[in-house]
Amino acid sequence: MIVLGLGGMGSATLFHLARRGLRVLGLERFDLVHEHGSSHGLTRIIRLAYWEHPTYVSLLRRAYELWRELEGLSAERLLHITGSIDAGPAGGPVFEGALRSSELHGLPHEVMDGAELHRRFPGYRLPRETRCLYQPDGGFLLPERCNVAHVMLAQAHGAEVHCREPVLDWGVTGGRVWVATSRGRYEAGRLVVCAGPWAAKLVPELGGLAVPERQVLAWLQPSRPEYFRPDVFPVFNLEAEEGRCYGFPSFLVPGFKFGKYHHRGEIVDPDAVNPEPQPEDEELLRSFARRYFPDGAGPTMMLKTCLFTNSPDRHFILDRHPDHPEVTIAAGFSGHGYKFCSVIGEIMADLAQQGQSRHDIGFFRLERFAPSL
Ligand SMILES: Cc1cc2nc3c(=O)[nH]c(=O)nc-3n(C[C@H](O)[C@H](O)[C@H](O)COP(=O)(O)OP(=O)(O)OC[C@H]3O[C@@H](n4cnc5c(N)ncnc54)[C@H](O)[C@@H]3O)c2cc1C
DSSP states (O other): OEEEOOSHHHHHHHHHHHHTTOOOEEEOSSOSSOSSSSSOSSOEEEOSSOTTOTTHHHHHHHHHHHHHHHHHHHTSOOEEEOOEEEEEOTTSHHHHHHHHHHHHTTOOOEEEEHHHHHHHSTTOOOOTTOEEEEETTOEEEOHHHHHHHHHHHHHHTTOEEEOSOOEEEEEEETTEEEEEESSOEEEESOEEEOOGGGHHHHOGGGTTTSEEEEEEEEEEOOSSGGGSSTTTOOEEEEEETTEEEEEEOOBSBSSEEEEETTTTOEEOOTTSOOOSOOHHHHHHHHHHHHHHOGGGOOSEEEEEEEEEEEOTTSOOEEEEOSSOTTEEEEEOOTTOOGGGHHHHHHHHHHHHHHSSOSSOOGGGOGGGGGGGO
């Protein structure tokens, strides 16, 4: 088996395949840890009260289980629980969706207004009328460490890993997959494509279905650092007048970290993105922090660009290739995929090994976009 791309999804897939005793080769075009794709930036939110759709909650329960298992196997702390806030106007998708998922799945949760949220967690200064759902199981993962942990454990199970070896082309001949790289040519029974923002370059059928978009993250030094520690500042999703934002407590660097979903709406070619954040990027993020997190809006500590890969409905694509059952695809994670890597690794290993998964993934099939295929 060959896994193409060793970011969040590919590293987890490599691990699950290798641990099943399968012979597997992982190919990555950059270094094992790099900043060109979607899985860098120190932290990623994980949360159970999934406002995007209740379907995700059962996958999330398994994802939590597998992240905990990965922590045990790697003897490393990878998941930090802070609780999560999903906030926005009454009737808006974030608050109402989080409430719906919590009620449907019996998740522990509390509902409060912006004033009560500030009393409980003083870093937050949301308007009083904002509806806020607190869910105690939310938190954050350390993506670079999770990817490395998956790869190292895969290697311990015999996986072969080649970094700085871009895949240039692939095809299927007589039921076998071949992959041509900058260094050689390989053959296997199955290929799993986990190429993140490059997915449509490798699988042209994904054109228009896995669209890269430039994002920028900011870390600002809080004037009240005691309000932004992980024990007093839950991760959040906030539907604000300016758009939907998300953020984290200070961790590893002295900065309150946050971003705005679909930052400036810039669709990009992943091979031609300017990695350098611009003053307009910083000002957009800063104005948001000044308004809703004034004690967190001090000097800039760090800015980073990163790429989303959006599907048309913002839900994932997990499926076999429409013409080649030997090839499976994980793509279109639309800015909310990292928390699921552990379970998507299991799903992709199922699909590659058995052609179907133990998890219900009907919601993520490519055929929902059938007219575009
Ligand atoms: C700013 C930002 C914030 C986010 N916040 C969150 C969050 O808080 N919570 C959350 O759950 N999700 C979040 N996400 C989304 C999440 O990070 C992504 O959904 C996830 O990382 C996608 O993983 P991936 O494996 O698909 O892509 P990647 O991690 O980019 O991996 C793809 C890999 O394929 C490799 N590759 C591509 N082409 C080739 C080739 N030809 N040959 C060999 N290798 C190749 C790339 O180099 C790369 O390493 C965020 C994303 C961004 C950008």
